[in-house]
Every structure is written in structure tokens, then in C-alpha cells.
Amino acid sequence: MASYISNTKEQQKVMLSEMGNDSIQELFADIPEAVRLNRDLLLPPALSELELASYLRKLSQKNKNLDDYSCFLGAGAYDHFIPSAVGNLISRQEFYTAYTPYQPEISQGTLQAIFEFQSMICELTGMDIANASMYDGATALAEAVAMACSHTGKNEVLIANTVHPESRDVLKTYARYKGIAVKEIGYHNGSIDLDALAAACSDQTAAVIVQNPNFFGIIEDLGQAAERAHQHKALLIATVDPISLAILKSPGELGADIVVGDGQCLGNPISFGGPGLGFMATSKALMRKLPGRVVGQTTDVEGKRAFVLTLQTREQHIRRDKATSNICSNQALNALAATIYMTVLGKEGLKEVATLCLNKAHYLHDQLIQSGKFAPVFSAPFFKEFAVSSAGDTEVLNDTLLADHIIGGYAVEQSYPELKNGWLLAVTEKRTRPEMDSLVEKAVNHCD
16 A cells, blocks of 8 residues: 555655554554455556556547537537637636635635626526526526525425426435425426416415426426416526527516526536536525525725625524525536636627527428428427437437437437437537538438
8 A cells, every 4th residue: 555655655654653653554453354455456557657648548539529529419418619718718827716715805816706607697597696606407406496495485396397307306306305395297299388387386386497498498488487386476496598598588587586507508518427517596585595605796995896705694604404505615617617608708699609509400400300200299499409209219320320420319218208219409509511411311311
């Protein structure tokens, strides 16, 4: 074991002497002999930096990557273009301030970045206040439900079956240990069944949860859902794609009380599924229930603009059982990337990205339907994602496309067994017409 510790033998001896030990093995005296390894780790010989770089490069070539493959897989993680400015700016030393910014005098870089992020999220969502980001979209949704139940004093929530399946699973995990009853509302033509929602709403309902665009990419009627929720003094929680808000009405305009979502699409790479960042925004009436951190703008003793943590009567300062939430952290680096992304693009740039996604998704949808080999699953309006059905197995189709350097869509049947051979395709601004035409050609040939 000593050979894997970077300290010299002389340094190890001095440290062991200070602790009153003669060997490193004595540090593990409380671990039973029967469960100790008692041999060297089975590691290959050490490599030089040059050899290691070459070895890792060969390993990386076994992965399928988004530089060499055109990606039509969405289902919650999206291949948007990330300007090079994002990667360059997030590593600047101005942001090398304390991760936990409790001392504002030494944390102005982090605090200002978070404040700007909050401001942009408020502008996108049409809400009054946002927090300093959450872990991801799924946990943000679960925290929003806890917040709604705390505010209303009720413990039943209704969630559309068109909300992302993984978000629904995370919510049920949270709800199980908070005594919250979760009831799912089915869909009609890919959108929440508003009649079923109206029938299920009662005076026991704390919140109604709708995703827009939903898991199928379809644009939901948030206004109608809000109306049905508010009739029973329940809150409407909207989980949204922030890119779509550049061209759709904001959830705040449509009556949402809490808005959450995942900001991965805002300048954060897909990587291997994370990390992303969750965002949460709400109205002034609910701001004291808002979990996590909130940064506010103030002035210092010299009257200069400054930033501080505010509304801090929360989890890191009071008893755990009295806390608004037990989340006391945030995805600061990812939120910074999102902030830079939105700044670089600006309002018009973000609108252009959203418009390209919309137009390209409809182009690919129409080409697949016109081929005669695919049929639309739903007829409702959609944003950048849509579902079609094929005569054959979609998993086999995806394997065929992968051989041609195309990452196909999501097999909807995995989450919705009733939609046999359903294929959910996502189209971002990165996809070119040749890439889309190639997908159609290869998919059609596979079906012949």
C-alpha cells in the first residue's frame, strides 16, 4: 500500500511517529484480518505520460461521440451547439471564488454569476424569483412538489403521464417518504387528458404537474391546466424546456405558480448523461418556500453594487426537520455555463435556435411520414421532438442506423408499452438537411 502514497518513506515515518504508529498497517487495526486484501492491487506496470496519453486515446476511440455521429436521440438530453466562448469563459479566474459563498466580500464573482443566472431564468419563465439552480430537472420537480404541499397544507399531487418517466420516478421516491400521494393523469392524442384532470382535481389536491413541451415533444395547454388546478386552490407546476421559451408563451403568462426544468440544453454538453442543472422559479407569494440558495443585489458601505445570499432562513442554518428543503447546494459551474450561453446568444440568438429546432423537426417528421414507412403517433403540435411508429422493431432500426454513424431515436415502448414500435426523435439546430435526409434514406431502406 505504501507504494501508492506520494509521500516519501521518510515523510511517512514522521507522520506515523506523530500518530504513535510504527507502520501504515497499524492504521487498519480495527478492520478484521479476514476482510483485508493482504496483497498488492492487480494493476499493470506504471506508464509514462506519453504512453498513458496514447493508451487513453485508444480507449476513447471505442466510444461513439457526437463529433463523428449525427444524433437524433433526445428524451431529456439534447445535442445543441455550444459556442466555444462557454468553455473558455467558465475557466477564467474571476470565477475561482469560494464554492460556498457565505462570505460575500470574497465571493462576488460567484454571487454575481448566480444573480445573473437567476435574472435570466426569471425572464425566460415569466416568474418573479429564481434560485441558484438545483441538482437537475428531476429533483427540481420533486422539490417543487414538496414546496407546493408545504404551502397549501395538502398532500396529494396530480402529474401528467406525459411528464418525463424518470422525473415521475424521482418524484415518487421523494413522495414515498414525505407522505405525499402521487396520482397520474393519462393522455389523449399525446397531451394531458384535461377532462380526466378536471375529474381528478379536488380540494385535497396540492398541485398539478404538466411538462411543456412534454415527453413526446407536444406543446401542452398550460393555461387550461392552470385553470383546473386553481379552481381547487391547487398550484400549477410546469416543467419546461428553456430553449422553447424563446418562442412559446412563458409559463408565468399562462398561470404557472412554480416553473422547473433542466438547463443541460443551455450550453452544457451531454457528456455521459450529466451533470446537468435544475432551475426553479416561482412567484413572490411563494418565495419564502423556495429551496436552495437565492442571491440578491444590494449596495456596500460605499454605495457600490454588491451581491449577497438572501432569504437564508433555510436548511444550513436550522434544524433538519424544520428546513424548507435539505438541498443546500447548487450546480454553480453548470449554471455559469448556462448564463454565458444565454448571454452569448442573446434574445434573438436563442429565438433563432428555437425556431431552427421547430422547423427542422417538422421537416424530418414530414419526410418520414411521406416515405410511407412511418406513421405519426399523435397529431398535436410539437416543438423539437416527435413520435412516429414503424412496422418493425425500433431497437433493431437504431442498431442499423448506428452502423452508419447515426444515433437514432428513443424506443418509446420502453416507457409507454402501449405505443409499440414508437420512435421518439429529437432535432436540434445542429442537424443539417443532409443528415436528416440520410436518416430518412437509411430508415426507409431498413423497413423495405
